[in-house]
Amino acid sequence: MSETKLSARQEAMVEFIGQFIEENGYPPTIREIGKACGISSTSVVNYNLTKLEREGILVRDREVSRGLRLAETLREGMGNLIRVPLVGRIVASEPCPVPGSDFAIFGSDEAIELTRDIVDRNDDLYALQVQGDSMVDAMINDGDVVIMRPHKDVKNGDLVAVWLLDREETTLKRIYKEGKRIRLQPANPTMQPIYIEDPATVEVQGRVVAVIRRPN
Amino acid sequence: MSETKLSARQEAMVEFIGQFIEENGYPPTIREIGKACGISSTSVVNYNLTKLEREGILVRDREVSRGLRLAETLREGMGNLIRVPLVGRIVASEPCPVPGSDFAIFGSDEAIELTRDIVDRNDDLYALQVQGDSMVDAMINDGDVVIMRPHKDVKNGDLVAVWLLDREETTLKRIYKEGKRIRLQPANPTMQPIYIEDPATVEVQGRVVAVIRRPN
DNA sequence: CTTGACTTAGAACGCGCGTTCGCGTTATAA
DNA sequence: TTATAACGCGAACGCGCGTTCTAAGTCAAG
Numbered sequence: 241m242s243e244t245k246l247s248a249r250q251e252a253m254v255e256f257i258g259q260f261i262e263e264n265g266y267p268p269t270i271r272e273i274g275k276a277c278g279i280s281s282t283s284v285v286n287y288n289l290t291k292l293e294r295e296g297i298l299v300r301d302r303e304v305s306r307g308l309r310l311a312e313t314l315r316e317g318m319g320n321l322i323r324v325p326l327v328g329r330i331v332a333s334e335p336c337p338v339p340g341s342d343f344a345i346f347g348s349d350e351a352i353e354l355t356r357d358i359v360d361r362n363d364d365l366y367a368l369q370v371q372g373d374s375m376v377d378a379m380i381n382d383g384d385v386v387i388m389r390p391h392k393d394v395k396n397g398d399l400v401a402v403w404l405l406d407r408e409e410t411t412l413k414r415i416y417k418e419g420k421r422i423r424l425q426p427a428n429p430t431m432q433p434i435y436i437e438d439p440a441t442v443e444v445q446g447r448v449v450a451v452i453r454r455p456n
Numbered sequence: 457m458s459e460t461k462l463s464a465r466q467e468a469m470v471e472f473i474g475q476f477i478e479e480n481g482y483p484p485t486i487r488e489i490g491k492a493c494g495i496s497s498t499s500v501v502n503y504n505l506t507k508l509e510r511e512g513i514l515v516r517d518r519e520v521s522r523g524l525r526l527a528e529t530l531r532e533g534m535g536n537l538i539r540v541p542l543v544g545r546i547v548a549s550e551p552c553p554v555p556g557s558d559f560a561i562f563g564s565d566e567a568i569e570l571t572r573d574i575v576d577r578n579d580d581l582y583a584l585q586v587q588g589d590s591m592v593d594a595m596i597n598d599g600d601v602v603i604m605r606p607h608k609d610v611k612n613g614d615l616v617a618v619w620l621l622d623r624e625e626t627t628l629k630r631i632y633k634e635g636k637r638i639r640l641q642p643a644n645p646t647m648q649p650i651y652i653e654d655p656a657t658v659e660v661q662g663r664v665v666a667v668i669r670r671p672n
Numbered sequence: 673c674t675t676g677a678c679t680t681a682g683a684a685c686g687c688g689c690g691t692t693c694g695c696g697t698t699a700t701a702a
Numbered sequence: 703t704t705a706t707a708a709c710g711c712g713a714a715c716g717c718g719c720g721t722t723c724t725a726a727g728t729c730a731a732g
Contacts, residue, residue, distance in 0.1 A: 264517070265525030266482050269719060281681045286721075288679090301480070305521040305688065305719055309481030321537075321571065355537070355569040358668060376644060379595050379669075399671040414671075427671075428592060452574060453595075453667035455615040455630075455643075485689060497711045502690075521689055521718065
């Protein structure tokens with residue numbers, strides 16, 4: 241779609257509409273747009289509005305007063321904020337909860353709002369709060385919130401939450417598949433890696449996409 | 457103001473209005489509110505609307521179609537997103553930059569958008585990206601982003617960035633004033649604290665309000 | 673020049689929608 | 703009981719506002 245097709249008048253209209261909505265909380269009328277952009281006739285405003293709609297710049301609800309909104313605002317408002325459900329706590333001594341299996345230990349309305357600056361996509365992300373100091377070797381403190389993505393494709397070097405069957409503990413490590421064995425590398429470079437000879441004894445719960453800490 | 461004064465009908469109206477705005481991008485009319493809440497008369501809707509306005513729940517623009525908005529939405533929309541400038545990198549071997557003294561090493565448009573869920577207030581917050589593994593004893597990795605608040609009032613137990621004059625290094629520690637001396641406690645509980653006998657040799661750069669890590 | 677697509681103007685139509693008024697119901701207090 | 707207020711209903715008034723029709727000005731192609 242070419243965006244250069246917008247005339248100066250149409251560009252002014254779009255700018256005014258956006259400004260108006262932000263100021264007043266509701267869209268302007270045809271006549272308000274006309275007055276602001278120096279258009280005397282309502283039909284001209286209507287004409288250009290229909291044009292902008294066909295261009296995809298805005299969405300109109302016909303027969304409705306103030307029934308228009310900017311498509312841009314629609315996407316920005318919906319897409320820039322991501323609500324991630326806080327589904328539970330992660331403790332070393334027990335398997336960490338996942339959204340599918342058990343339900344949330346917090347109310348389902350418990351969620352963390354994040355921006356695209358922190359997590360780019362939102363494909364079934366969920367959040368867990370770390371309890372205890374058992375994750376210090378993963379550079380993660382008590383109280384930290386980890387944002388998880390269901391594992392699906394785990395690549396070498398990913399920071400993942402795994403449940404170790406034989407040790408009966410949950411841990412956060414970087415995972416490397418080295419032939420038949422698996423190496424679990426702590427994030428803290430001063431700690432030693434764990435080598436797992438039997439891949440069946442590790443269950444990857446998910447990949448850590450972000451860690452958020454709020455000291456006191 | 458007592459919030460329990462809302463009747464069931466008024467509460468339903470508020471809920472419907474918020475839902476309607478989110479769905480359509482513009483507020484409902486009096487008659488739409490009435491139909492949705494089972495009110496046959498427009499005057500009743502108008503009556504309760506005026507009541508809600510006096511209660512501070514919503515704002516009305518008189519004589520204007522769809523001229524209403526929720527006060528809550530007003531605050532949330534404007535204030536929920538916080539832009540924090542990314543002013544530079546923090547390295548152990550040099551003093552960390554602060555917004556006032558040196559200017560941003562990144563473009564001034566370099567900023568991170570955060571929500572109120574991560575940082576509550578926005579009083580001159582700024583962000584620094586950690587470079588190097590020198591902060592591992594503060595449980596902070598290479599590449600982590602720390603959100604800082606200019607120090608002002610530093611309380612015991614705050615996680616702060618300090619410049620140590622005699623060691624010539626920047627470090628992130630929890631600070632405790634114990635009489636005349638200062639104790640700098642690493643976040644990693646396995647590490648030993650540093651004791652500073654002369655308070656003049658530490659310069660508090662700011663308080664860490666959040667740490668954000670995005671593993672690869 | 674004529675033709676036709678694009679854009680602007682002005683005016684009229686008609687329903688949308690906020691406002692207002694009268695009146696009935698219920699509740700709490702004097 | 704009456705008085706006052708809070709709350710509800712329905713109808714009518716009147717401007718707000720989207721729609722539509724006619725007409726005219728602009729500009730490039732033929």
